[in-house]
Amino acid sequence: MNVFFVFDDGSMTTPPLSGTILPGITRDAIITLARKEGRTVREERYSIDQWRADAASGKLRETFACGTAAVVSAIGRIKSTKGDIVIGNGDGGLITAALKAKLVGIQRGDIADTEGWMRKIG
């Protein structure tokens, strides 16, 4: 899966396509949908230490994984021998849920596909 981080100002970060990150179709769709909502989406490296610090300070509000199988799956807690990282209330967040609902809505034909992603089969 790919991963996204959502911050207190509504902006988002996802790791860049620098060789070890798969250019997932879901990653691409999420970037497109978020930018269309007016969100800043950075494609930047984000360290575990920064993840831990931003979760602790509250700057990081949400984290989610995404991919064809997982669609959009909230990450609420990272288990670690250095102490768990708890993101937000540990139970996902509103931006994660809204992006998931939008993507699934487009896939099911309930929300207009303005990007030309959908194809008729047969």
Ligand SMILES: Cc1ncc(COP(=O)(O)O)c(C=O)c1O
């Ligand atoms: C390593 C890795 N990253 C990301 C993804 C998600 O890619 P996609 O959104 O195209 O399903 C996958 C899916 O198999 C994967 O194996």
